[in-house]
Amino acid sequence: MNYDLHIHSAFSEGESSLEKLASTAKALGYKGICFAEYYEGKNQIKKLQAEIKKVKQKIGIEIFLGFEARSVKELKFLEKIRRNFDILLARGGDLELNRIACETPEVDILTHPEYERLDSGLDHVSVKLAVKNRVAIEVNFREILISSKATRSKILANIQNNIKLAKKFKAPIILCSGALSHFELKDPNVIVSFATQLGLELKESKDAITKIPESIIKQAKERKSEKWISPGVKIVK
Amino acid sequence: MKQKRPKILLPTLREKDRYIKFQVISEEPIFYPDLEQAIWNTFLDFFGEFGVSKTNLWIIKNLYDEEKQIGVIKCNNKSVQQVLAGLGLISRLGDNRVIFKILKVSGTIKGLKLK
Numbered sequence: 001m002n003y004d005l006h007i008h009s010a011f012s013e014g015e016s017s018l019e020k021l022a023s024t025a026k027a028l029g030y031k032g033i034c035f036a037e038y039y040e041g042k043n044q045i046k047k048l049q050a051e052i053k054k055v056k057q058k059i060g061i062e063i064f065l066g067f068e069a070r071s072v073k074e075l076k077f078l079e080k081i082r083r084n085f086d087i088l089l090a091r092g093g094d095l096e097l098n099r100i101a102c103e104t105p106e107v108d109i110l111t112h113p114e115y116e117r118l119d120s121g122l123d124h125v126s127v128k129l130a131v132k133n134r135v136a137i138e139v140n141f142r143e144i145l146i147s148s149k150a151t152r153s154k155i156l157a158n159i160q161n162n163i164k165l166a167k168k169f170k171a172p173i174i175l176c177s178g179a180l181s182h183f184e185l186k187d188p189n190v191i192v193s194f195a196t197q198l199g200l201e202l203k204e205s206k207d208a209i210t211k212i213p214e215s216i217i218k219q220a221k222e223r224k225s226e227k228w229i230s231p232g233v234k235i236v237k
Numbered sequence: 238m239k240q241k242r243p244k245i246l247l248p249t250l251r252e253k254d255r256y257i258k259f260q261v262i263s264e265e266p267i268f269y270p271d272l273e274q275a276i277w278n279t280f281l282d283f284f285g286e287f288g289v290s291k292t293n294l295w296i297i298k299n300l301y302d303e304e305k306q307i308g309v310i311k312c313n314n315k316s317v318q319q320v321l322a323g324l325g326l327i328s329r330l331g332d333n334r335v336i337f338k339i340l341k342v343s344g345t346i347k348g349l350k351l352k
Contacts, residue, residue, distance in 0.1 A: 027262070028338055145328055148282075183334035190325035190339065193318040202318070 002188035003213035005034040005066065005087060006111055006138060006176035011048060012037040012068075015181040018051055022059040024182040032062030032217065036089050036111075039067050039074065045084055064217065068111065072100050079106045086220040092121055092138075102129040105231035108216045109174055112140040114158035122162050124169065131171045133231075134219070136212055137162060139198065141191055142178035156198065163199045173200065174216070175208045252293060253314040255342055258349045259324065261306040262336040269301045271330045272308065280323045292316035300351065307340070309349060317342055 008014035009021055016024075018035065025033045037048065045065070052063045066087035069075035075097065078088055087108045090101030093115030101110045102122075110130065113121035122137070130137060139162075143155055166173050175195050179185045188209055195205040222228055227235040261267050273296050280289050293313045300309040312320045324337040343349045 024262075024336070028336070141325070145326065181334075183328065183336055185336060186325050187337060187339050190321050190337065193321035194325055196318045197322045 001031040001214065002029060002209050003032045003034075003062075003217070004030055004177050004179075004185065004188075004209075005064070005109060005174065005213050005216065006036050006068075006089065006140065007033055007179050007185070008037065009035050011035070011044070011051075013180060018055045018063075019058065020182045021179070021185065022055050022061050022063060024185050026059055026061045028185060028187050030061065030188065032064065032213075034064040034066045034087050036066040036068045036087070038070065039078060062217075064220065066108075069097070069101075069107075072097055075100060075104065075107070079104065082106050083224060086224070087216065089138075091115070093117060095121065098122060099126050099129075102126040102135050103133065104135070105133040107133070107135050108220065109136045109138050109176075111138045111176070112143055112178070113137060113162060114155065115140075115143065117158065118154070120158040120161040120165075122165055124165060127165045127169045127171050130166075131169050134172065136172040136174040136216060137166050138174050138176050138178075139163065139195060139208070140176055140178040141186055141194065142180065142184055144194070145184065160199050163195075167199070167204070172212045172215075173204070173208045174212045175205070253344070254293075254311055255314050255317050255344060256297075256346055256349055257310045257312065257317065257320060257324075257342050258340040258351070259308055259310065260338045260340055261308070261330070262338055263306070263330065263333045265333045266303070267306055267330055267333065267335065268303060269298060269308075272296070272301070273298070275327050275330045276310070276324070279327050280320075283323055283326055284319065288319075292319055294320065297346075300346070302351075307351070309346070309351070314344075 009018050056063045064086040067078050068089040068091050069078050070091045089109045089111050090107050092098050092110050092113035098113050098121050101107045175191045177186050192205045295311040297309045
C-alpha cells in the first residue's frame with residue numbers, strides 16, 4: 001500500500017486541482033496521498049477539508065490534509081492548531097528550522113533538509129533527535145527531477161549523505177514526489193527504484209513508501225482522537 | 238549478404254534479460270521516435286555511456302503500441318532498478334509532459350501478456 005505524503009495542489013504553490021492530482025495518484029497505484037499546503041487562515045482549512053471530502057468520495061482514495069511550515073514562527077503556530085489537520089511537515093533547507101523540526105515531536109516529516117543548500121542540512125545530532133521524536137526525513141523526488149547537470153549531482157550527493165546518516169541512526173526515511181502538478185507524480189515503483197540507487201536497500205526503500213507513511217497516518221489518527229493529550233500521553237480509561 | 242552470427246552461448250553463460258512493460262501517460266499522443274530519443278538522452282545524461290553499457294538497455298520498437306502508449310524496454314536482470322529509476326527522470330517528451338507507469342517486469346516477453 002503506497003502513500004505519497006507531500007503533494008502541493010493549486011491551493012498553495014501547485015498547478016493542478018485536488019481532483020486531477022487524486023485521480024492521477026490513484027491511476028499510478030497510490031492508496032493515499034496528503035496535500036501539503038501553506039497555512040493562510042482558518043477559512044482555508046474549512047475550504048480544503050470540504051474539497052477533500054468531495055474528492056475523496058468521487059475518486060475513492062485516502063486523502064489527508066497537511067500543512068508545511070516555512071519558518072520557525074509558522075511551525076510554532078501550526079503546533080498549536082495541530083488537531084485541525086492530519087500531517088505537519090516542516091520545509092527543510094534552513095539549518096535552524098531543520099534542527100527545530102527534528103526537536104519537535106508534533107512534526108511528522110522534515111521535507112528536503114538539503115533544499116537550496118551546499119551541504120546536506122543535517123548532522124548526527126539532528127538525526128538522533130529525529131529518531132527520538134519520530135520525525136521522518138524526506139527524500140524529495142521533485143528536487144532531483146527539476147534540476148540538472150552539476151546542481152543535480154550536488155543534490156544527489158547531499159541526499160545520499162542524509163540517507164547514510166539516517167540509516168546509521170535508524171531514523172525513519174520517507175519517499176515523496178513533492179509534486180506541484182499531476183505530471184510530477186511518479187509511479188511508486190520508480191520512486192522505490194530511485195531510492196535504491198541512492199543507497200537504500202530494496203526493502204528499506206519499499207518501507208519508506210509504505211510502512212513509514214502508514215505509521216505517520218496511524219499517529220495522525222491517534223492525535224485526532226479525544227483520548228490523545230500529547231506525544232506519548234493519552235487517556236487510557 | 239546476411240552477416241554471420243556467433244554460436245548461441247550456453248544458458249549459464251548468457252546474460253539474464255528482464256522486460257519492463259510501461260505505459261506513457263500524456264495529454265497529447267506520443268510517437269515512438271520521440272520516446273526512443275527521450276529515453277536514450279535521459280539515460281546517457283544521467284548514467285553516462287559507461288553506466289548505460291552495463292544495463293544492456295534496448296527499447297523494443299515493434300512492441301510499442303501507439304494507441305495505448307504501451308512499450309517494452311529490455312535490460313539485464315541486475316539493472317532493473319536502475320532502468321526504472323531512469324524512466325522516472327523523463328518528465329517531458331518534446332513539448333508534452335509525461336508520466337511513466339510501470340505495468341510489469343518479466344523475464345520473458347510472453348510473461349508481459351501484451352495481448
